[in-house]
Amino acid sequence: xxxxxxxxxxxxxxxxxxxxxxxxxxxxxxxxxxxxxxxxxxxxxxxxxxxxxxxxxxxxxxxxxxxxxxxxxxxxxxxxxxxxxxxxxxxxxxxxxxxxxxxxxxxxxxxxxxxxxxxxxxxxxxxxxxxxxxxxxxxxxxxxxxxxxxxxxxxxxxxxxxxxxxxxxxxxxxxxxxxxxxxxxxxxxxxxxxxxxxxxxxxxxxxxxxxxxxxxxxxxxxxxxxxxxxxxxxxxxxxxxxxxxxxxxxxxxxxxxxxxxxxxxxxxxxxxxxxxxxxxxxxxxxxxxxxxxxxxxxxxxxxxxxxxxxxxxxxxxxxxxxxxxxxxxxxxxxxxxxxxxxxxxxxxxxxxxxxxxxxxxxxxxxxxxxxxxxxxxxxxxx
Amino acid sequence: xxxxxxxxxxxxxxxxxxxxxxxxxxxxxxxxxxxxxxxxxxxxxxxxxxxxxxxxxxxxxxxxxxxxxxxxxxxxxxxxxxxxxxxxxxxxxxxxxxxxxxxxxxxxxxxxxxxxxxxxxxxxxxxxxxxxxxxxxxxxxxxxxxxxxxxxxxxxxxxxxxxxxxxxxxxxxxxxxxxxxxxxxxxxxxxxxxxxxxxxxxxxxxxxxxxxxxxxxxxxxxxxxxxxxxxxxxxxxxxxxxxxxxxxxxxxxxxxxxxxxxxxxxxxxxxxxxxxxxxxxxx
Numbered sequence: 001x002x003x004x005x006x007x008x009x010x011x012x013x014x015x016x017x018x019x020x021x022x023x024x025x026x027x028x029x030x031x032x033x034x035x036x037x038x039x040x041x042x043x044x045x046x047x048x049x050x051x052x053x054x055x056x057x058x059x060x061x062x063x064x065x066x067x068x069x070x071x072x073x074x075x076x077x078x079x080x081x082x083x084x085x086x087x088x089x090x091x092x093x094x095x096x097x098x099x100x101x102x103x104x105x106x107x108x109x110x111x112x113x114x115x116x117x118x119x120x121x122x123x124x125x126x127x128x129x130x131x132x133x134x135x136x137x138x139x140x141x142x143x144x145x146x147x148x149x150x151x152x153x154x155x156x157x158x159x160x161x162x163x164x165x166x167x168x169x170x171x172x173x174x175x176x177x178x179x180x181x182x183x184x185x186x187x188x189x190x191x192x193x194x195x196x197x198x199x200x201x202x203x204x205x206x207x208x209x210x211x212x213x214x215x216x217x218x219x220x221x222x223x224x225x226x227x228x229x230x231x232x233x234x235x236x237x238x239x240x241x242x243x244x245x246x247x248x249x250x251x252x253x254x255x256x257x258x259x260x261x262x263x264x265x266x267x268x269x270x271x272x273x274x275x276x277x278x279x280x281x282x283x284x285x286x287x288x289x290x291x292x293x294x295x296x297x298x299x300x301x302x303x304x305x306x307x308x309x310x311x312x313x314x315x316x317x318x319x320x321x322x323x324x325x326x327x328x329x330x331x332x333x334x335x336x337x338x339x340x341x342x343x344x345x346x347x348x349x350x351x352x353x354x355x356x357x358x359x360x361x362x363x364x365x366x367x368x369x370x371x372x373x374x375x376x377x378x379x380x381x382x
Numbered sequence: 383x384x385x386x387x388x389x390x391x392x393x394x395x396x397x398x399x400x401x402x403x404x405x406x407x408x409x410x411x412x413x414x415x416x417x418x419x420x421x422x423x424x425x426x427x428x429x430x431x432x433x434x435x436x437x438x439x440x441x442x443x444x445x446x447x448x449x450x451x452x453x454x455x456x457x458x459x460x461x462x463x464x465x466x467x468x469x470x471x472x473x474x475x476x477x478x479x480x481x482x483x484x485x486x487x488x489x490x491x492x493x494x495x496x497x498x499x500x501x502x503x504x505x506x507x508x509x510x511x512x513x514x515x516x517x518x519x520x521x522x523x524x525x526x527x528x529x530x531x532x533x534x535x536x537x538x539x540x541x542x543x544x545x546x547x548x549x550x551x552x553x554x555x556x557x558x559x560x561x562x563x564x565x566x567x568x569x570x571x572x573x574x575x576x577x578x579x580x581x582x583x584x585x586x587x588x589x590x591x592x593x594x595x596x597x598x599x600x601x602x603x604x605x606x607x608x609x610x611x612x613x614x615x616x617x618x619x620x621x622x623x624x625x626x627x628x629x630x631x632x633x634x635x636x637x638x639x640x641x642x643x644x645x646x647x648x649x650x651x652x653x654x655x656x657x658x659x660x661x662x663x664x665x
Contacts, residue, residue: 001662002662029471029475050657050658050662052662054658055475057470059470059500060496060497060500063464064464064496064497066472067461067471068468068471068474069471070468070472071471071475072472073460073471074458075438075471075479076476079471079475079624080503097460097461097464111450216637223529224438224476225438225456226435227435228456229457231402231457231459232458232459233451234459234461235459240404242404242451243451243459
């Protein structure tokens with residue numbers, strides 16, 4: 001049997017790194033449907049999973065793919081799918097089901113230009129809000145955004161860990177730049193990886209309440225075939241999992257589904273601040289665009305500009321305390337995204353008119369060059 | 383033991399061990415066919431002494447979609463139409479599990495039609511029990527993919543103009559290895575077919591033609607649930623192994639019942655496992 005974890009160095013693509021990260025995290029089930037620019041993840045999984053005792057299945061569409069992932073998760077396997085925006089549009093139905101029935105699952109969205117079929121082969125960061133608000137109703141998800149091939153690997157592992165720990169659908173939101181970029185990937189030895197598995201019930205089946213939370217607001221999870229004989233439904237349910245249509249049942253369930261993420265946000269959020277301590281200008285960028293921004297900041301620093309970069313790594317939940325720290329001395333904040341205005345709204349909400357927040361959009365399929373980005377920054381700063 | 387004492391020892395209904403008794407009473411209308419289907423299914427489990435640790439009961443949305451919630455088993459109520467896709471994930475992830483999908487005609491063949499034909503094509507091991515009552519009951523009796531031409535529903539108030547699916551024909555053409563149709567009147571034959579299907583490995587399908595006295599049968603002036611059952615007795619014929627393409631389903635003239643397909647074909651999770659084993663050995 002081949003090794004599930006390919007410890008060592010390789011020169012590879014972001015999509016492949018996501019697949020390898022998933023396998024390293026213990027993922028043994030993948031269901032998907034071909035779509036540019038995420039197909040390489042499915043291709044890698046189709047090759048790798050059967051060789052390490054896992055299961056790969058290509059489904060008839062993205063709705064089925066995501067639903068099969070939830071079925072596999074409830075059957076005890078760590079499970080994932082990978083797609084792009086149009087696929088996520090279809091999967092959103094099941095994202096809601098997974099949130100409602102608290103199924104751990106990971107979805108890698110390699111973002112391309114939209115709306116609709118848009119620009120399949122081009123880069124974009126325009127599904128940031130779709131990840132947060134894609135399905136109907138009040139719920140929370142977790143979304144992580146990698147900026148390198150290494151982070152595609154690392155954050156896919158973290159996505160599995162968070163998904164298992166909080167029983168919540170977790171996104172890896174990669175832009176096409178990172179998905180198709182090739183660079184060095186270091187896969188550590190197995191014993192250096194931190195792997196988190198879902199909590200299992202400690203009570204006998206007759207005492208088990210499948211949706212009774214513990215103090216972290218997360219209920220332990222039995223899986224099918226273990227003799228617990230539990231019921232789960234997308235309907236509003238009580239701790240037994242039974243449908244209940246009362247105000248009380250909705251009140252006991254929906255706030256908890258949100259609060260298990262909101263109240264644990266300090267353990268989930270992740271961000272990186274570079275040269276922000278004395279920064280009078282704070283640039284905010286993430287994913288592929290953060291690489292351009294990093295270069296622009298270095299160049300501007302060399303010219304004496306007091307500028308720093310804040311890079312949210314978890315976008316949902318948003319690292320707001322880290323942003324406030326990074327913006328402590330900023331007189332202006334500039335957000336650069338490969339879209340027409342998405343995460344900038346969240347930044348404005350947190351900065352609250354204390355200093356001006358400028359926005360640099362980019363809706364075509366190629367990223368800024370560092371020079372273009374600097375030109376845009378200079379046009380905006382007073 | 384005298385006759386009297388023997389009777390007095392029957393304290394509860396024999397299928398209750400398969401039922402979540404704390405969920406009773408159920409939500410189904412009086413004279414609805416779903417009750418018969420659930421009773422037949424539970425009776426089949428009992429006569430097979432089925433190991434319930436190896437079964438997952440899954441349903442979609444609608445009246446029949448509520449079925450999964452009444453069984454004391456691992457059970458899951460998916461979104462509309464997705465029960466079969468969920469069941470595929472279950473079977474592939476843990477091949478020891480037998481998924482049983484119990485759902486309605488609209489759920490399985492309109493919104494879930496794509497999943498049905500593809501799971502049948504792959505021959506994923508599961509039993510799909512379809513309660514066909516010719517309309518969407520939960521939402522108030524709208525027309526659906528099995529509503530007969532000219533039938534009255536709330537969204538075909540002047541008579542349905544669409545051609546309906548013949549479900550056993552769809553199942554057979556898609557590759558199901560066991561295909562049967564019964565009406566809610568044929569409780570014993572239905573139970574036998576369920577037993578047979580549960581013992582087969584592969585995609586098995588049973589359609590149960592069912593009264594909907596609250597909506598469909600009322601709009602179409604078919605009378606009470608009892609009258610609908612009497613009509614089933616009058617017009618149904620059993621034609622085992624006849625061509626499912628020709629299996630007529632017409633409330634005015636004839637409903638052809640029986641077991642139409644019982645064949646063997648390699649099952650998907652077995653193929654997947656075999657494929658994996660070969661690759662793991664480095665073949």
